[in-house]
Amino acid sequence: MTAIVRSLLAVAIVAAAGTALATANAVTAPRRVLTVCADPNNLPFSNRAGEGFENRIATLLAKEMNADINYVWWAQRRGYVRNTLTEAKCDIWPGVASGVDMVTTTKPYYRSTYVFVTRADKPLSGLSFDDARLKRAKVGVQMVGADASNTPPAHALARRGIIDNVRGFMLYGDYAKPNPPAAIIDAVASGEIDVAVVWGPLGGYFAAKSPVELRVEPVTPQLDGASWPMTYDISMGVRRNTPAVQSEVETILAKQAGEVAAILAEYHVPRVAGAGTQ
Incomplete structure (x- = not known):
């Protein structure tokens, strides 16, 4: 076997090993997950079957993030924030009045x-x-x-x-x-x-x-x-001290403002002019 052939064979082996390693890493690397706090029985906003408009908007966010979506289901009663976002059980809480206490809110995506x-x-x-x-x-x-x-x-x-x-x-x-x-x-x-x-x-x-x-x-x-x-801007709630998540969600909501508006119209959500009008 000539030196040239041996060199080419060595390069091929190294390349194959690199490809195999990259493939293995691609298979084993965990996908990103967007975890959403939501009420399992609160149409038109959300339910466990994913039929609410906030379910639809959360799915849109996850798609844009190239992430899987996971839900933490919790009835929106007293203690909702304390038992969800405050305990870092989820990343976002859709449908929060802008500026509400206890959570950080994104720029509004509609006003009703x-x-x-x-x-x-x-x-x-x-x-x-x-x-x-x-x-x-x-x-x-x-x-x-x-x-x-x-x-x-x-x-x-x-x-x-x-x-x-x-x-x-x-x-x-x-x-x-x-x-x-x-x-x-x-x-x-x-x-x-x-x-x-x-x-x-x-x-x-x-x-x-x-x-x-x-x-x-x-x-x-x-x-x-x-x-x-009687009118309120509506935002996504995010955990405190997660500015990267807040910024990413705001960017996607702005980019997909037309799709968000179409979802709201499909669910007959009354929208009024103001800060939340995209």
């Missing part, structure tokens, strides 16, 4: 509003909190806790003395049933109440699915007094 939901066959279009019709109608309002005055619309109604004709619906509802927040929209469709004052994404989604035609209109005024805004 509370809405009035009424039956289309009832003469209740064009409502505002100052409309005298609200004093005569059966009004449903969402509650977070035992105190019915703990949401901005409940405060707006109470400030005007609209109390005795108001019925509270727990935001979380009966968690043993699917889609518990839908109960307030079902009550409008059945005629149990005349007006529901609900967060826009929930109202838009369930009104579109109602067997009875419902109308969905933004509440006015958008700022009640000096303390109660």
